[in-house]
Amino acid sequence: MSKENGSESEGSTPASSPTSEPKPHSVLKSSSSKKANRVSKPRLTASQKNFNHKDAENKRRTAIRERFTELSNLVPGALGHERSEQVMLGKSTEYLREMLLEQRRLEELAHKQGITVDSGESIREDDFGGPKWKDNNMKQYEANKQKRDGDDQGDEEND
Template sequence: MSTSPAREGSANAGSSNGNSDEKPRLSEHEKKANHIASEQKRRQAIREGFDRLTELVPGLEGQGRSESVVLKKTVDYIKGQLEERRRLIQKIEELGGQVEEGMRRT
């Protein structure tokens, strides 16, 4: 138990010595600029994701960028694909084929 305070003391001593390895604290202006840049990056990633969906989902090509429309049509498309998959699995089994359990999951 006596080693605990010594560790804390040495850790604190290193940080209060003005250790040259420490990074200087950011100013409020720098913090705000970093936050704005981070938010812009996040929004750009979202835009790129929606753009990619418009390329992948039939019926979304050339439409305006209404994110709610893109999401709704994407969900409808995926539901249709899952239903088609179920139908194909059923047909395979009706014809005497077997579908691995891992391929059945939807």
């Protein structure tokens, strides 16, 4: 028959013949048989994928922004800098170093006074990266801190 009257006889496949019944799939014992038995979900369109990606990205950015705002409330001198990740991370790192040094100082003071400190909570030598780190880098850290403190005071006098 011709294509003009719409009845083709090129074989009876399920797609071309609405009256033909689909043949049952042979059951295999491999992992592909599990996939064949599942009903497949319709695929997302490109715009749906794009929307989902943008939505997930916005949620991620919002969560990060909220954590930086929370961090700026905890770290002294960081309030108002939560939009700058570099500033926040720098101030947080500096604050944590100061707190670790303060804890070490207090532990030494307690030890001198005969007060026992729980050894599980004490600061170890490798807290800042090991014994080699402490001597060289702590001197450099203290020098940079004094320099920054001096620069900050000089800026306040100029204002």
